């Protein structure tokens with residue numbers, strides 16, 4: 031089909047801009063990693079010095095090992111637990127599932143920085159729960175500053191990532207296979223482990239790979255819980271490298287970044303292959319549409335107990351810790367809650383212009399930035415919608431690339447882009463830099479939202495417009511866009527929450543004028559300003575909660 | 591004059607050939623049905639004509655205009671073909687009112703507001719949708735939705751309108767009314783229409799000419815009478831009506847007739863195509879052509895009655911011939927026993 035220039039130009043432009051935004055920062059990282067000094071240094075030269083240096087550093091290998099341990103361990107925790115929760119929520123008659131569901135998703139909407147901080151103030155050596163436990167039972171038999179604790183916490187807080195895929199797959203499974211096992215005498219949990227979960231193995235595998243590479247990207251958690259004991263993982267190793275040689279060690283950071291991407295990118299590609307496989311699988315198994323809930327009977331206590339325990343540990347403990355800590359002056363052994371209650375922490379935030387600017391910027395980047403981002407994602411969606419050519423496949427892969435780049439690295443890469451290209455320098459100290467980095471980092475997530483909306487539009491509705499005489503752009507404007515408008519509003523809300531939650535991407539982009547809560551938390555935590563961290567964390571949680579409340583009120587689907 | 595000409599169209603999905611050289615034409619003011627079993631490629635052909643699928647060989651002309659020609663590398667996009675297309679699912683835009691659905695084609699053609707309003711009003715009235723303009727598609731019944739889809743395709747006066755199984759989404763009772771309505775509308779407005787259907791009675795009732803598509807090829811085309819009354823292949827004979835079918839061997843050929851024999855029976859029939867003694871053939875006769883006779887005279891067999899079924903307007907009797915069941919219509923019930931069945935030789939086709 032010979033398309034006119036009016037049709038191809040906007041598409042070519044969209045693809046070009048997307049490709050630039052995704053590939054320029056990555057190329058810059060790769061380039062920087064092959065230099066022996068920062069790129070602005072006049073004495074730079076091409077070479078492998080940076081790799082030689084980090085490969086000779088035992089800390090690097092220790093960090094690598096820790097990352098692998100944590101990633102593997104948290105996968106082993108998150109996958110079975112996520113699968114089990116999905117089974118209970120999706121296939122059984124447990125009561126209260128309506129209000130449990132949003133709670134199950136909370137950890138994926140709260141900043142890991144905030145959650146980690148929550149664990150410190152709730153369950154750390156002098157945390158609320160530790161102190162109370164010692165007062166009541168004479169001991170608090172847990173510690174949070176160890177690899178094991180980090181693994182367990184990371185595993186528990188990544189349960190939602192497994193849960194969403196597992197429950198989507200379970201929805202497609204006919205209930206007759208479960209009933210057959212039940213009739214043969216299997217208990218509900220037996221049914222889950224011997225029938226339902228094996229049948230959704232492709233989805234579990236897919237989410238297992240997801241959790242594993244998310245493990246390599248962890249930053250907030252090891253920063254807060256690993257640092258006090260000197261436990262490094264790859265991202266915190268990179269973060270601490272900044273001034274290892276006395277001067278900015280950009281080349282070393284780039285080399286570490288390349289190593290991280292070298293681990294995550296193959297996993298992202300693997301994940302894509304698995305997704306294709308699981309779709310095929312689902313469509314085979316999805317035939318029997320009849321769904322019947324499995325009666326739990328007496329097992330409901332166990333099921334309810336598992337869910338309750340998970341919610342307590344993964345949601346209530348950290349969030350209540352933050353909420354309490356934000357309203358006290360200090361806390362420790364022998365302190366009486368009633369005597370330390372205060373609003374001073376919020377007063378300090380209120381009086382500090384950079385904090386207020388951070389809050390304002392965070393709202394701005396979520397609301398206005400989120401809208402612009404959804405508009406951009408929609409444009410990309412339309413560039414590939416119903417076109418099955420090489421360019422569409424290119425974009426499909428392109429949008430996956432940022433998935434493999436942890437936010438911390440992406441922020442660093444964008445910082446370099448803004449420094450490297452002089453015309454862009456003025457934008458560096460505006461919120462635009464952060465917005466661009468956010469939009470690229472969340473590209474894969476956002477495109478899934480957009481394309482699931484687009485997929486729901488029946489092709490015939492568009493074809494009807496074309497045969498009535500509408501050129502492609504008018505089909506998009508008059509038919510497709512109006513039909514997906516609710517989906518887009520929902521995406522805007524989800525992107526808002528994601529942007530409120532984001533922290534690592536903004537760490538390196540933090541500058542006067544571009545403060546956002548997430549990055550401020552990192553820098554305040556580094557400086558030990560616990561009171562401010564507590565207050566800002568609570569503000570951050572409230573912002574996300576507002577988004578979540580609106581989403582629930584209007585029935586926005588919280589997962590695609 | 592041909593409004594639509596399709597020449598030697600080939601189309602495949604991947605390696606899977608769907609259309610294997612289809613040629614057809616549609617004259618002005620004619621209603622042609624594209625008939626065939628499900629999966630035979632009817633929708634694909636219609637979509638290729640509309641410009642929604644790209645054939646890899648062949649040519650399509652609308653009037654004098656070449657809209658597709660693989661040899662000359664011409665392919666006009668769907669929006670420039672100016673055809674009316676009615677989808678099987680109707681594909682009404684759920685976010686537009688009935689009026690806006692219908693008016694969209696005029697808006698695209700930059701017809702002034704006032705004139706557009708008049709034309710939409712006119713076509714809605716013609717289709718009996720007069721007062722429904724302000725409704726949304728989900729507020730309409732199935733029959734009304736179907737008529738909106740037709741109105742939307744008619745409003746800009748396309749030279750040809752294409753309808754993909756326009757009746758299949760209606761329930762049985764409504765379908766017969768809609769069939770009559772559609773035929774009457776097409777004739778009254780003098781439209782040239784290509785109608786896809788998998789239902790032979792629908793095709794016969796609605797069209798001037800039928801194209802029977804089988805496995806990507808046109809098996810036979812002709813008027814409904816020709817298709818029903820003189821099928822050229824077993825497939826056409828089987829597809830166009832309800833038949834009795836007997837397998838046997840040709841025993842002798844004489845005067846354009848042939849005698850076919852089976853186990854313990856023998857009948858005269860009319861060979862369709864070449865035949866010679868000894869050849870295995872299928873004998874096919876429409877159920878309504880089998881008569882109950884009163885004696886052995888003529889082309890008859892004496893068979894035991896196995897059961898009778900009351901169908902309301904007639905009875906259907908089931909007879910047994912070895913392992914085969916033979917059906918015949920009658921006006922009343924029959925007592926158990928054996929009966930003479932007559933098979934008029936010119937109605938018993940041998941394939």
Ligand SMILES: Nc1ncnc2c1ncn2[C@@H]1O[C@H](COP(=O)(O)OP(=O)(O)O)[C@@H](O)[C@H]1O
Pocket residue numbers: 603608626627628629630631632633634635
């Ligand atoms: N988009 C497609 N991709 C692959 N095969 C298809 C596609 N659309 C239709 N087919 C196949 O082409 C054949 C003809 O389909 P279709 O034209 O819809 O048949 P009909 O309308 O006569 O029932 C079917 O076997 C169908 O499976």
Ligand SMILES: [Mg+2]
Pocket residue numbers: 632633634755
């Ligand atoms: Mg069809």
